[in-house]
Amino acid sequence: MLCNICPRRCGAERTETRGGGVCAMPAGIVAAKAMLHQWEEPVLSGTNGAGCIFFSGCNLGCAFCQNGRISHENFGKVISPAHLREIMEGLVSQGAHCIDLVTPTHFTPWVLEALDQPLPVPVVWNSSGYERVETLKTLEGKVQIYLPDLKYAMERPARELSAAPDYFEVAAAAIDEMVRQVGAYQIGEDGLMKSGVILRHLVLPGQMENTKRVIDYVSSHFPPKTVLFSLMSQYTPQPGSTGALARRLNEREYRTAVQYMRDCGLTDGFCQELSSAKEEYTPIFDLQGV
Numbered sequence: 001m002l003c004n005i006c007p008r009r010c011g012a013e014r015t016e017t018r019g020g021g022v023c024a025m026p027a028g029i030v031a032a033k034a035m036l037h038q039w040e041e042p043v044l045s046g047t048n049g050a051g052c053i054f055f056s057g058c059n060l061g062c063a064f065c066q067n068g069r070i071s072h073e074n075f076g077k078v079i080s081p082a083h084l085r086e087i088m089e090g091l092v093s094q095g096a097h098c099i100d101l102v103t104p105t106h107f108t109p110w111v112l113e114a115l116d117q118p119l120p121v122p123v124v125w126n127s128s129g130y131e132r133v134e135t136l137k138t139l140e141g142k143v144q145i146y147l148p149d150l151k152y153a154m155e156r157p158a159r160e161l162s163a164a165p166d167y168f169e170v171a172a173a174a175i176d177e178m179v180r181q182v183g184a185y186q187i188g189e190d191g192l193m194k195s196g197v198i199l200r201h202l203v204l205p206g207q208m209e210n211t212k213r214v215i216d217y218v219s220s221h222f223p224p225k226t227v228l229f230s231l232m233s234q235y236t237p238q239p240g241s242t243g244a245l246a247r248r249l250n251e252r253e254y255r256t257a258v259q260y261m262r263d264c265g266l267t268d269g270f271c272q273e274l275s276s277a278k279e280e281y282t283p284i285f286d287l288q289g290v
Helices: 081-093 105-114 133-137 155-162 167-182 208-221 251-263
Strands: 029-037 050-055 077-079 099-102 123-127 145-148 193-202 228-232 269-271
Touching: 029 081, 029 105, 050 081, 077 081, 081 099, 081 105, 133 167, 145 167, 155 167, 167 193, 193 208, 208 251, 228 251
Parallel strands: 050 099, 099 123, 123 145, 145 193, 193 228, 228 269
Antiparallel strands: 029 050, 029 077
């Protein structure tokens, strides 16, 4: 196939035996791990954990990615849509409160095959936010919870760190489509999310102006009680990082971001503790569960 699934629209020829394009993935599904994960937002993890399935490759390719082994080095195992469905059902049988599909964008057509029949728990589309609206429309009715990043509201960091100068315009349109599909967030009496959108933003060292612009956009664009906002502090320097990205976020930076969020009236959502910036919160990708 000539692939135009994501906003890169690179037209790469992806076959069952050969990967291509920005994501470097073949036609079909490649996954690296499936597990009950306790470190998602509380409305997803609950007491038992979210049923996370980590896919290999990525259509964005951020310089600071903490899952570099699978997103940059493409570690993983080829699986069929039928096997993906078995993995999902296995996680549900283990008590997963949701099925959390992590970085699935470039596998959308094959993931849809696995979602042909409804699951008894919500399906979470956990992505970079860099999505084509046309691709998202194929997911309508199959995904109950969208969990996109909103990484950048400024062109320069998007260009320098993700080679995507159009990131904000693309992600803003994609998130609007997500909200159109699933509506305002709904949380059950058990404290678990049933449907809706959670917007994640990772605060990066030295990028406070970008964070403030993201918060400005979310607080002004979405009416109260529409989306949840998750402000994340877990940035961990990766090998080869330079400049501000060679260090962790400091307490003053994160405190400034949290206060700015509150001052802008963004009270529906979550904040992490700075202690979240630890390597042990990043899964070991060892093909467990796939």
